Amino acid sequence: MAFPPHRSHRPAAPRFVREDAPPPGSETWSSPWVQLKTITFSPAVYPAMIRAAAAEAKAGSWVTVYKKDGSVFGSGLYNPKARVPLRILTHGDQPAGEEHFEKAIQRAVEWRVNTLTLDANMDCYRVVNSDADGLSGLTVDRYGDTLSVEVHSLGIHQRLPQLLAALHSRLGTKREVVNVDDHIARIEGISVKRQAEPPPKQVRVREYGVRYEVDFTKGHKTGFFCDQRENRLLFSKLVQGRRVLDVCCYTGGFAVTAATLGQPAEVTAVDLDEHAIAQARRNGNLNQQNRIKWIHADGFGWMRQMHQNGACWDAVVLDPPKLVFGDAEEQRLGWQKYEDINRLGAQLVEPGGIFVTCSCSGLVSMEAFENLVIRAVHRLNRRLQIFDRTGPGHDHPVMSNALEGRYLKVLWARIW
Secondary structure, three states: OOOOOOOOOOOOOOOOOOOOOOOOOHHHOOOOEEEEOOOOOOOEEOHHHEEEEOOOOOOOEEEEEEOOOOOEEEEEEEOOOOOOOEEEEEEOOOOOOOHHHHHHHHHHHHHHHHHOOHHHOEOEEEEEEHHHHOOOOEEEEEEOOEEEEEEOOHHHHHOHHHHHHHHHHHHOOOEEEEEOOHHHHHHHOOOOOOOOOOOOOEEEEEEOOEEEEEEOOOOOOOOOOHHHHHHHHHHHOOOOOOEEEEEOOOOOHHHHHHHHHOOOOEEEEEEOOHHHHHHHHHHHHHOOOOOOEEEEOOHHHHHHHHHHOOOOEEEEEEOOOOOOOOOHHHHHHHHHHHHHHHHHHHHOEEEEEEEEEEEOOOOOOHHHHHHHHHHHHHOOOOOEEEEEEEOOOOOOOOOOOOHHHOOOEEEEEEEO
16 A cells, blocks of 8 residues: 655554553663664664664663663664664663764764875865764765764754864854755655755865865755765876876866876866756866866767777766665666666777776665676676776774775776
């Protein structure tokens, strides 16, 4: 039976009721609490894995998490109506308190600012990477004096003023743009209120000497793909004197960095999004790179036409948006699109030319992506000389109990 579009199907979360027999030791447990039925080290705990929850455990509560035997397992945020009712943020045999958030913010900022010293070369980078920084449901990117924030958890949203204040204090930033997806807001029960001050629409940032304009009104995700920063820099070091093609260029990251830092013979960049192409052209102009050839077109059809025309390039980079999604049919179509785009892109690489291909689909592993690319190229009766496999920069860490956060895969090769 289909549900009306304005309602979301939410599994009933288990609730501990005092009339029931309480779990052993619950009268002496730190409250509010949640008891697990089965142990998982994933930060996401689903309804079937929860045995009981204290009556005091409300939506957004910070709770102590107990094992089936009554020992402390960790602490986290609870939301009984959410599809993921429990997000475990700490593990250990001692209960943790709300001070966790301050400590997590401090660790996240120290890693980017003190250890990685990112501010020396840029003012745009990932500051908080959700589960990887012990702040499940919160993603924050820095763009100049502005924080671009994505929230996926009611508990995080309730604490957002304190979290943002701590980040601004440590980073010296002043403004924020907060985004809560409408679907997530319904699932989590988040009431989105208009910000007291209108958020900035645009900001200009620097990355290894390259300037970009980030448009928060039209940008995808948090406004700009800073996860590709190190890959853009590496690509620029390989293209001197080469003819470069950037397909699915979005706002021109690879194209503009290559043109500005790499001294290529020429650069052509293609994207279907007319707003992205307009932004990419502005980014090129910001860096006095007005010779980049910007093409507003569907990359698939355009590459087919270029192959028919006999066109080839010395270096081709493919960076499509996420193509593989949840259900079986969507996954099948997504895999097919990945194979198509890699076959079409490989056809346009001169023998001995560089081929860089990316996937940001979390459901696609690096090994599976590599095998798909190899298959697509071998069907052209050509071969890959693979020289690297990379992902995002060190400001996008992944926690060992949430490896699904390792979404970006980049394969580097020459084609013969």
